[in-house]
Amino acid sequence: MKNVVKLLSFNTFIPVFYPALMLPIRPWRTKAIKMLDFKSGDRVIVPGVGSGHDLSALPKDVRVDGVDISDVMLGIGKLKLKLFGNDKNVTLNKMDAEKLFFDDNTFDKAILSLFLTVVFDPKKAFAEIVRVVKPGGQILIFDHLFRKGDIPGIVTKPVDAVLSYGFASVARVLDDIIEGHPVTVEKIVKGDPVGFVKGFLLVKK
Numbered sequence: 001m002k003n004v005v006k007l008l009s010f011n012t013f014i015p016v017f018y019p020a021l022m023l024p025i026r027p028w029r030t031k032a033i034k035m036l037d038f039k040s041g042d043r044v045i046v047p048g049v050g051s052g053h054d055l056s057a058l059p060k061d062v063r064v065d066g067v068d069i070s071d072v073m074l075g076i077g078k079l080k081l082k083l084f085g086n087d088k089n090v091t092l093n094k095m096d097a098e099k100l101f102f103d104d105n106t107f108d109k110a111i112l113s114l115f116l117t118v119v120f121d122p123k124k125a126f127a128e129i130v131r132v133v134k135p136g137g138q139i140l141i142f143d144h145l146f147r148k149g150d151i152p153g154i155v156t157k158p159v160d161a162v163l164s165y166g167f168a169s170v171a172r173v174l175d176d177i178i179e180g181h182p183v184t185v186e187k188i189v190k191g192d193p194v195g196f197v198k199g200f201l202l203v204k205k
Contacts (some may be wrong), residue, residue, distance in 0.1 A: 010178050025192050027076030029113060030057045032142045037071055038062055041107040043131060047097035047113035047125065055090060060169035062109075066103070067095035099122045102132045109119035110139045114197075118168045121179045130181045133204050139183065141174070141200040142191055174200060 033054060038044075040061040046054065049066030050073040058064060068074050073094050081087035095101060096119055110129050114124040133139060152171070178185075182205040191197030 012072060029054060029142055030094055032168045035199055035201045036109055036138050036140055044109040045107045046111045052080050064090045066092045067097060069096055075189050098128060099133055100128045104131055105134045106132045108134055108137050113142045116177060117172055122172060126177050130204060135204055137204050139202040144197045145174040148173055185200050
């Protein structure tokens with residue numbers, strides 16, 4: 001059952017619906033990405049890269065590995081890269097973000113853009129990201145996640161249990177996802193005009 005509904009969504013209507021939905025907050029996503037301290041030669045992982053919505057905001061002198069479970073979204077992303085000549089330092093591969101085929105401590109940066117509220121098991125996916133990011137590496141989370149205490153767990157947990165099988169959850173808590181991992185939250189910025197979406201900059205210890 002896992003990911004069946006999500007796979008269907010991301011291979012049918014989402015490739016058309018998603019770009020239009022994300023257009024209003026594109027400037028905010030770009031601003032959030034600038035929270036990262038990029039250095040020439042950095043290796044960056046983008047799980048849930050989709051059609052490559054954020055790739056144009058990344059520096060040209062970093063190496064990017066984008067992964068996604070959707071063949072359709074990846075196909076669109078690869079076409080866009082070729083059309084705009086941005087495919088030199090970008091590799092897009094089909095992969096389950098909950099089981100990444102990368103060695104430990106491979107990446108300098110990770111960009112989780114509207115990802116943790118979509119992935120089936122955010123705790124497992126985040127654990128994989130922490131595993132493949134180097135100590136001292138930065139992890140950017142741009143998403144509509146609550147902080148602990150914002151909404152009682154008695155509300156968020158049953159709601160998320162249902163929504164986790166659909167397209168996206170609106171009831172996940174950042175602190176629950178990152179609990180027990182060697183990361184610290186360094187900075188938080190608004191990710192839209194009202195602050196429903198936020199940019200969280202984390203550093204792996």
